[in-house]
Amino acid sequence: MTLFNFAYNNIKRDFKTYLYHFLSCVFSVFIFFLFSNLAMHPALKIVDSGSTIGIILFMASIISMLFSFVLILYSVGNFLKNRSKQFAILNIIGASNGQFNTLIFFENIIISIFALLIGIIMGLVFSKVFLMIAQSLIDGLNLYFYFPLTPLILTVFLMGGLFLLISLIAPVILKKKKIIDLLKKEELAEKNHFLLSLIAVIIILPITIYLHIQKNFSGFIYIFEILAGISFSYFIYNLIFNIYNFFMEKSGRIYIKNNLIKLSNFKYKINTNIKTMAASMILFSIILTSFVYIVGAPLSISKDTQKIMPYSYMYANWEDEVKGAKKAELISEELKSIGGFKELTISYSKLKNKARTVRHIILSNTMYNEVADFLNREKINLSDNEYFLIGVDGKKNPVLSDTIKDLISGYGITKEAGFDKKIISISGYFTSVTVVSDKNYESLSQVLVKDRIYAFTQSDLTNGSIKDLEALKNLIGFEDGKESLMSYSLYYDIENLTRRLVSYVGSILCISFLIGIASIIYSRLYSFVDEESKKYSIMIKIGLSKAELKDILASTLRWLFVLPFMTALVISWIIIGIINQLTLTSYTGLAVICSFVYLLTELILYIIIKRKYQKKIFDNIYEA
Known part of the structure; x- marks a missing residue:
């Protein structure tokens, strides 16, 4: 053979x-x-x-x-x-x-x-x-x-x-x-690798932090991030157990009820247990955090797209102001039949810059109020020494740039009257937007370059398609590189496709990770069933009751399943808080709802796994 x-x-x-x-x-x-x-x-x-x-x-x-x-x-x-x-x-x-x-x-x-x-x-x-x-x-x-x-x-x-x-x-x-x-x-009995995990954290974590500080986002940083996450998770759970064990010994609580058996049982397979906890926590963190975005992302597409592109269409001509005005008029005539149609020409002054994409602009108080009325926002009233900042990407709070600060301070404009991170053009079109009083704008515009954009909107921003945008471009004889014509529908379609694809793919991955967690827990619990059955069989013969054994088995499961889940829930809330700062949408409300669903699901799974695990042990003991 x-x-x-x-x-x-x-x-x-x-x-x-x-x-x-x-x-x-x-x-x-x-x-x-x-x-x-x-x-x-x-x-x-x-x-x-x-x-x-x-x-x-x-x-x-x-x-x-x-x-x-x-x-x-x-x-x-x-x-x-x-x-x-x-x-x-x-x-x-x-x-x-x-x-x-x-x-x-x-x-x-x-x-x-x-x-x-x-x-x-x-x-x-x-x-x-x-x-x-x-x-x-x-x-x-x-x-x-x-x-x-x-x-x-x-x-x-x-x-x-x-x-x-x-x-x-x-x-x-x-x-x-x-x-x-x-x-x-x-x-x-397995060895405790606490010192090795500590050494791994000391070596890997500083390197990962250094790469982030240096903004070195090459492939190496992702490898170090994964290694840092694994080593830190292993170290933290090792540390938690050692602290808990130390407290139980020093307080004498280790000799109360079945605590000595519970701790000894965990320490006997400590390396396997810690690895199982670390793997479960990492997968739980990914699932809990991702699921909030997976559920929430498709629900706010229209709202978030409006933060990127507040108008149905926006047109700008970078080289010929007269030709731009004529083309804007053609667009207006074509769109007039649409319900709730409105148009607005936004005039502004900008700093001279060789780079066309760098646009630090100054807006008059009156012009801004017209935009605010156009977009149903709150109007402002500035004094001559005040300025107001407008967002340029819809995400971050606007900050007065040194370039603009040096310019307007020469006109006695030194007091910030407030800000609004909502944009007044397509996201990223302006580098900075500063609103000043009408009097100061007249003075500033004399030394700056005047420019304008044309905004067109309708009652239902989603009423349109990419084909409509292409038709308008054909109508005006659009010249690429000389002008810009953007539509809400273009960004809506892209966002819609991207987010739904992320949600679908993410859902499949989350299900895969859940199965992975089940595999890890199953592997840990059932690979040692025969061994543990023999051990507990002897304990039952010398006086361990069935109720006490159930409590001991439940303790193991709480370490392996419940603690990683609760840690992951805290981590997911921290990540969601960070995501809220970096994205256009707040996921806090949805995260609260998802957390209750998580907790309920966790409770059900815990009860099911506990009962099946206890039954398996008892079947092995009493059939032997």
Whole structure:
């Protein structure tokens, strides 16, 4: 019998042992294939790979692959642990290291081939449904079914290569283990790697912070961010447990009820437990934070687009003022029939600058009030020594630039009367907008360059399309590089497509991560069921009650499941606070609602897992 036949028979006769690892591989192939199928759909050929949508699809594929690598590697580790005795016996009866490594390699290759085949078949079966759901949720895309030959080839090569890499890594995991350690695996308590985690944090975290300070956003920073997150999470949970253990010992509470057994039980597998907690917390943080954006982003598209582009159309001519006025009149005549149509010419003065895209402008009080009336905003009344600042991107509060400060201070304008971060043109068109009194504007405009933009709006900003914009450009004989014509509908369509795509792709990834958490918790709890059943069986014989054992098992689950979830919830609120400062929308209200949903879901999952875990232990004890 060849080693390949021996490996195949091992899998065939004891498939239950290989099931968890096999399902992890199948799921990874299935998810990657679905993302590749969407990313390479013919309807998305028009999408530039460097655009937001292209980056979203590319990053989704990368994330799914990284997630697959971690999940499969984690399952391989536990799979090999469960077979420690079998490997030790093979060594005892004469198997060489080469044969031993080849056997493990063949087993992983066989599992990988079948997982690749079944994962792709499942992907082909469900791809139609996947595309139909995507099309119903993402407006403006005709995601018809097609035979995904390219995604299929890509999945075979990339996921096949990933499986090959893991198959080569797998023998290394047990390579340095002694035979006696493998035979008595269940009798060995794990070492606490607190000092190693501390050293890792001390080395990695400063490097990551330094790269951020230097604004070095190359590929290295992302690697260090991931390493910093993993090492810091591991260190924090190690620190929390050590502090808790120290407090329990010093206060004497360790000898109350079952606390000594609970703590000893956790410390016995401390390295596995801490790793499980760190992995769960990281995945929980990603899910909880992402889900708020996934739910909220599509709900506020119209409102947020208005913060980027407050008008139905905005026109500006950069080279010929007379020609610009004529073209603006043509646009006005074409749009007059639309319900609620209004137009406004916004005149201003700007500082001279060789760069056309740098526009520091000064606006008169009267002109600003006309804009405010046009956009239904509050009007202002400035004194001669006051100035008012207007936002230019809709996100950040406006700040008086040194260039403008030096200019207006010479006219005695030194007092800030307030600011409004809402924009009065398309986001980013102006570099800065400063409003001064009419008297001071007359004086300032004498030494500045006069310019204007034309704004057109209607009662329903969403009433329009990109085709309407193209029709207007054709009407006026639009000259690229000499003038600008932007529409609300253009940005609305882009935002709508981008956000719905992010929501859909993000939802799939969140579901994947939830399954990943379930896999991690399952692996930790059930890979040691036999070992723990034997231990608790002895304790029950010497007086441990069933109620006390339930409490001990619940304590383990609280450490592994509840604490990482609560930590992740706090982290997600911190991240949401940061997102609120950087984006156009506040997600606080939605985050409150989602938090209640999270807590309810967590409670249900905790009860289900606890009952199943306790039942499994009791079944093993009383059937033995």
